[in-house]
Amino acid sequence: MPGFDYLPRRLRRRRRAKEEKMTFVVTDNCRKCRFTDCVAVCPVDCFHADEEMLYIDPDECIDCGACVPECPVEAIYDESQLPDEHREWIAVNADKSKKLPVINETGDAFPGAEERKKQLGF
Numbered sequence: 001m002p003g004f005d006y007l008p009r010r011l012r013r014r015r016r017a018k019e020e021k022m023t024f025v026v027t028d029n030c031r032k033c034r035f036t037d038c039v040a041v042c043p044v045d046c047f048h049a050d051e052e053m054l055y056i057d058p059d060e061c062i063d064c065g066a067c068v069p070e071c072p073v074e075a076i077y078d079e080s081q082l083p084d085e086h087r088e089w090i091a092v093n094a095d096k097s098k099k100l101p102v103i104n105e106t107g108d109a110f111p112g113a114e115e116r117k118k119q120l121g122f
């Protein structure tokens with residue numbers, strides 16, 4: 001990724017705050033859904049995808065938070081607000097994102113995504 005001097009001061013501050021090792025995390029609600037609304041707003045290429053869901057690369061994420069309100073199934077959390085039952089997803093995102101291709105364009109949701117969204121209560 002190029003230098004981040006072009007970013008607003010707020011984002012540069014967050015990037016520097018990486019020393020604190022906080023990030024954003026995709027959790028189980030994304031599975032079989034993949035609406036990709038999150039990808040459309042992410043200012044850096046930190047989303048990676050497999051056949052089921054997306055993952056955030058913690059080293060690329062600048063912690064802007066833009067993706068959180070975009071997700072229709074509330075799958076994305078600020079790590080600091082991650083419920084205990086989702087803690088495992090921190091390591092899953094870190095691991096999977098390094099092995100999978102970047103996704104930086106929106107695409108069609110999975111067939112059945114709307115049904116799953118209803119099942120999840122959204």
Ligand code: SF4
Nearest residue numbers: 030034035036038071
């Ligand atoms: S918007 Fe939510 S459900 Fe859709 S791909 Fe992103 S994290 Fe997954």
Ligand code: SF4
Nearest residue numbers: 042061062064065067
């Ligand atoms: S918080 Fe979300 S939108 Fe912002 S850089 Fe990280 S993954 Fe991308």
